[in-house]
Amino acid sequence: MITAEQEKLCGIISRTDGPFRGCHAMVEPSKYAENCKLDLCLHPEQEEEVVCQHVARYVDLCQAAGVTIEEWRTNDFWISCPAHSHYELCSLDCSRTCSSIFTPLRCTERCREGCVCDEGFVFSGDECVPMARCGCLHHGFYYKVEEIFYPTDLEECECQAGGMVVCHEISSPNCRVVNGELRCPTNTSGSCVVTGDRSYLSFDGKAFDIPGACSYILTESCTDGDDAQHFVVKIKKNPRQKKKVSGIEALSVEVYGLSLTLEQGKIGTVVVNSVSHRLPAILKQGQVQVHEHGAGIHLQTDFGLIVRYDLHHYVAITAPQGYQGHLCGLCGNNNGKSEDDFLFPDGHPAPNAIAFGSAWKMSNMACEEECSEDDCPVCTEEKKKVFQKPNYCGILTDPHGPFSSCFSTISPALYSDACTRDLCLTKGRTDVLCRSIQSYVSSCQATGVSVEEWRKPSFCRKLGVKGVGRVFPGGIPVV
Numbered sequence: 130m131i132t133a134e135q136e137k138l139c140g141i142i143s144r145t146d147g148p149f150r151g152c153h154a155m156v157e158p159s160k161y162a163e164n165c166k167l168d169l170c171l172h173p174e175q176e177e178e179v180v181c182q183h184v185a186r187y188v189d190l191c192q193a194a195g196v197t198i199e200e201w202r203t204n205d206f207w208i209s210c211p212a213h214s215h216y217e218l219c220s221l222d223c224s225r226t227c228s229s230i231f232t233p234l235r236c237t238e239r240c241r242e243g244c245v246c247d248e249g250f251v252f253s254g255d256e257c258v259p260m261a262r263c264g265c266l267h268h269g270f271y272y273k274v275e276e277i278f279y280p281t282d283l284e285e286c287e288c289q290a291g292g293m294v295v296c297h298e299i300s301s302p303n304c305r306v307v308n309g310e311l312r313c314p315t316n317t318s319g320s321c322v323v324t325g326d327r328s329y330l331s332f333d334g335k336a337f338d339i340p341g342a343c344s345y346i347l348t349e350s351c352t353d354g355d356d357a358q359h360f361v362v363k364i365k366k367n368p369r370q371k372k373k374v375s376g377i378e379a380l381s382v383e384v385y386g387l388s389l390t391l392e393q394g395k396i397g398t399v400v401v402n403s404v405s406h407r408l409p410a411i412l413k414q415g416q417v418q419v420h421e422h423g424a425g426i427h428l429q430t431d432f433g434l435i436v437r438y439d440l441h442h443y444v445a446i447t448a449p450q451g452y453q454g455h456l457c458g459l460c461g462n463n464n465g466k467s468e469d470d471f472l473f474p475d476g477h478p479a480p481n482a483i484a485f486g487s488a489w490k491m492s493n494m495a496c497e498e499e500c501s502e503d504d505c506p507v508c509t510e511e512k513k514k515v516f517q518k519p520n521y522c523g524i525l526t527d528p529h530g531p532f533s534s535c536f537s538t539i540s541p542a543l544y545s546d547a548c549t550r551d552l553c554l555t556k557g558r559t560d561v562l563c564r565s566i567q568s569y570v571s572s573c574q575a576t577g578v579s580v581e582e583w584r585k586p587s588f589c590r591k592l593g594v595k596g597v598g599r600v601f602p603g604g605i606p607v608v
């Protein structure tokens with residue numbers, strides 16, 4: 130039960146004399162107010178956070194619909210902004226950041242609420258700094274002053290004050306640069322991957338399908354009594370639509386008391402505790418960093434958790450060292466054995482993928498757990514054969530194809546199966562094909578394997594992200 134006082138807090142969304150009344154005709158408020166109350170009932174101890182998140186979500190939808198919102202943040206709903214910045218109800222996405230000095234951002238017409246730098250300051254990551262303290266732009270990526278980075282396997286660079294990048298050669302044959310960090314051989318654990326309509330691969334390499342279009346816990350730390358940093362990674366799948374791939378509508382990571390959310394197709398921003406931040410976001414003194422990487426997003430923590438999201442249908446998670454056997458969720462327990470990955474939250478084995486998926490579903494949202502024959506017709510053997518040809522998904526497994534250099538590191542089987550099924554589902558849509566291939570390429574590149582040029586003028590030339598008119602270094606998006 131929630132108290133009348135709490136009910137009033139959520140009620141701000143739907144009150145007919147409240148600050149959002151002008152939006153009610155555009156975005157029906159009762160569902161949002163009800164969800165807010167439901168969450169409050171489940172998490173009464175996080176009252177402020179829960180209410181603010183729900184209200185901010187509603188405000189965001191209203192602003193997206195072009196509605197001008199009245200001032201609503203009173204003492205009950207206050208947000209705090211970092212030093213040298215202040216809150217604005219309606220700030221334009223194009224306001225100044227250090228990286229916009231190099232590449233001006235396109236202004237969007239709609240505004241968002243969030244923190245804005247004070248006069249004379251600009252965003253460098255999530256901090257507001259005087260313009261003279263802006264960092265460097267190197268090959269299209271922004272780095273803060275004094276940041277050390279590795280643009281290639283052979284170079285270590287530092288961004289110095291004044292925007293100057295100084296690089297020197299490094300030589301250490303066993304080390305490779307992976308996702309911008311120098312990695313030397315250790316007992317590397319595998320990555321957990323979600324791709325396409327329903328394909329999952331656990332840390333320990335178990336491949337399975339979950340057709341549910343729900344929100345799920347992919348992985349979370351489940352050690353108790355340890356000093357290990359707690360974290361949770363969740364995804365929300367797209368609701369089922371006839372003959373369409375259910376991609377990943379949102380990805381969220383909870384760590385260091387932050388809740389970070391990335392949304393499908395939303396380039397250049399991450400929502401941190403309900404407040405939208407421009408990328409790159411360097412949070413908690415660099416303990417959490419979110420960068421744009423190619424057409425997607427790269428999120429990493431200082432203890433080695435790495436989450437990559439293509440902002441469409443693919444997520445790959447690298448488990449941090451020291452969590453072997455101490456992870457829970459759809460990505461499995463990360464103990465090096467694939468046969469014990471289907472576990473219920475209480476540690477008992479689940480009989481099959483469906484029951485396993487269902488157990489890690491977020492229970493507070495209604496969703497479809499199966500895909501009906503109507504929405505997902507069975508793929509006939511005949512059609513499968515067509516889509517397994519080299520001009521379709523067969524390119525992934527072709528021993529003479531552009532990806533054969535990666536086969537010994539990452540098996541293409543999961544990606545090729547997902548590709549065939551998704552093409553069957555969508556009757557051979559080219560954008561689906563190109564994205565499927567890109568997922569495999571991303572997984573390969575993340576381990577440091579380079580693949581041959583595969584995009585050609587006649588094949589997947591354009592990026593699969595709608596509305597993106599940007600040029601990537603080298604023309605190939607890497608996620």
Ligand SMILES: [Ca+2]
Nearest residue numbers: 333464466469
């Ligand atoms: Ca296992």
